[in-house]
Amino acid sequence: MAEVIDGKSVAEDVVQKVKALTLELSAKGATRPGLAVVIVGEDPASQVYVASKSRTAKECGFHSLQHTLPAETTEAELLKTIGDLNADPSVHGILVQLPLPGHIDAGKVIQTIAPEKDVDGFHFINVGKLGTGELETAFVPCTPAGSMLLIERVRGKDLSGLNAVVVGRSNIVGKPMANLLLAANCTVTIAHSRTKDLPALARTADILVAAVGRPEMVKGDWVKPGATVIDVGINRIPAPEKGEGKSRLVGDVAYAEAAKAAGAITPVPGGVGPMTIAMLMANTVASAYLAAGLKRPSF
Numbered sequence: 001m002a003e004v005i006d007g008k009s010v011a012e013d014v015v016q017k018v019k020a021l022t023l024e025l026s027a028k029g030a031t032r033p034g035l036a037v038v039i040v041g042e043d044p045a046s047q048v049y050v051a052s053k054s055r056t057a058k059e060c061g062f063h064s065l066q067h068t069l070p071a072e073t074t075e076a077e078l079l080k081t082i083g084d085l086n087a088d089p090s091v092h093g094i095l096v097q098l099p100l101p102g103h104i105d106a107g108k109v110i111q112t113i114a115p116e117k118d119v120d121g122f123h124f125i126n127v128g129k130l131g132t133g134e135l136e137t138a139f140v141p142c143t144p145a146g147s148m149l150l151i152e153r154v155r156g157k158d159l160s161g162l163n164a165v166v167v168g169r170s171n172i173v174g175k176p177m178a179n180l181l182l183a184a185n186c187t188v189t190i191a192h193s194r195t196k197d198l199p200a201l202a203r204t205a206d207i208l209v210a211a212v213g214r215p216e217m218v219k220g221d222w223v224k225p226g227a228t229v230i231d232v233g234i235n236r237i238p239a240p241e242k243g244e245g246k247s248r249l250v251g252d253v254a255y256a257e258a259a260k261a262a263g264a265i266t267p268v269p270g271g272v273g274p275m276t277i278a279m280l281m282a283n284t285v286a287s288a289y290l291a292a293g294l295k296r297p298s299f
Contacts, residue, residue, distance in 0.1 A: 002229070002262035011274035014149070014299055015060060018281045021297050022061040025288055033288035034063035034091040035119070035280075038081060040104065041071035046097045053095065053277055060281050063090055075104045079112050086114040092291055093119035093284035116290065119283035121145075121176065122287025130179050134178050136296060139283050144177040146275025147230045148184075149299060151207060154228050154264045160185040162205050165254070167191045167218065168211035173232055177209050198222075210252035229258055229265040232272050 019061035026032055035057045039050045050066065057064040067081055078100075094117045100106045110118075115125035121141040140148075151159070163276050164186040168174035174190060181188045186207065191198055193212075202208055202222040210218045211232035223229060233252025242248065249267030259265050267270055279299075286296050 002259045003154065003264040004259075005154060005230075005266045005271060007146075007150060007266060007271040007274045010153055011146070011278035012044060014275070014278040014282055015056065017297075018060045018278075018285050021075060021285045021289070025285070025292065025294075026061075028292070028294070030191065030292035030294070031090055031092075031288065032061060032063055033093070034065065034088075034183055034283045035093040035095065035284045036065040036067065036085045036088075036091045038067045038069065038085075038096045038098040040069045040073050040078060040079070041101050043099070045096070048100075050097050052188050053280060056277050056281055057284070058158040060285070062281075062284065063093065066148075071101050073101075073104075078104060078109060082109065082112045086112075086117060089291075092287040093280070095120055095280065102158055117287060119280055119287060121283070122172070127171070127176075127213070130176055130183075132201065133179075133183050133222060135183060137290065139287070140180065140279075141172055142276045142279035142283065143173050143174045143232060143272060144180055145279040145282070147173075147209060147232060147272050148180045148246065149279070150230060150266060150272065150275060151228055152232075155207070157184075159207070162186045163207040164188045164207040164209070165191055165205035166209045166211065167198070167202065168213075168232070170211065173211040177232075181207065181209075189273055212252050214252055215250050218253040218256040218258065220254060220259075220261055223258045225261050226263040227261070229253060229262045229264050230272060231255070231268050234273060 054066050085091050094113045110122045115123045121139040126139045127255050164181040166178045169192045178188045178190050199222045203224050207228045208228045215235040215237050231251035231253040238248045239246045239248040282299050
């Protein structure tokens, strides 16, 4: 059976390092890291995510701000809030929780965030830096950044010459994941719904990343023996065995099957998920170091 990659443990290591870096920043006489989270409306899932992010920020010793705006907030009002945060030197990271209400252009909002405070890594400048290999100053989206850290924990930092297949081409996970693997000297293929003979392609992968949002799509016989499998998916499916109306979480990989072939695999839950918030904290402390004219810390 495969090694189970413990995302909770690695995420806790990242958070502990962020805490230490925050104290170190204070010792150097610099401003402590500041993270501002903006949420518009009352979406319950968004409320849970925002509360978790704010709680972790406080745990890390950050200056933590939360702007909770009513659903009827206009686009102009939201853009003004972001403009104020851009100008605030005590804020190093700005996160606008998605989705936004339909009357607000999410793309326009994201591009209004100052690139150096875009700790989600969605601004075109950060996307461009990642795509051209400028990783020293780029902010990388948190889920692929966390996935990369999990891969390095298994494979080491030298991934030169390994074959990597990323199943999924989203701007938030698939494309940045491919760019990170490319920067690490992997040979990278991005697969998607139009890919011919996807199982055969997946079987070539030393590193297989699934990020398609389809429950248990990647089967055990898609996995090359000994491969590292990173399951980014999180899907809720019916679980009648637990009782009427009950559900359970599964990834994009058929875990029980894949674990028999893989060398290492992330579980769902408990794999990539915990890394996302941890890397948000890592990006925020990195932004604070860069703002203070200090060398960016590595994780």
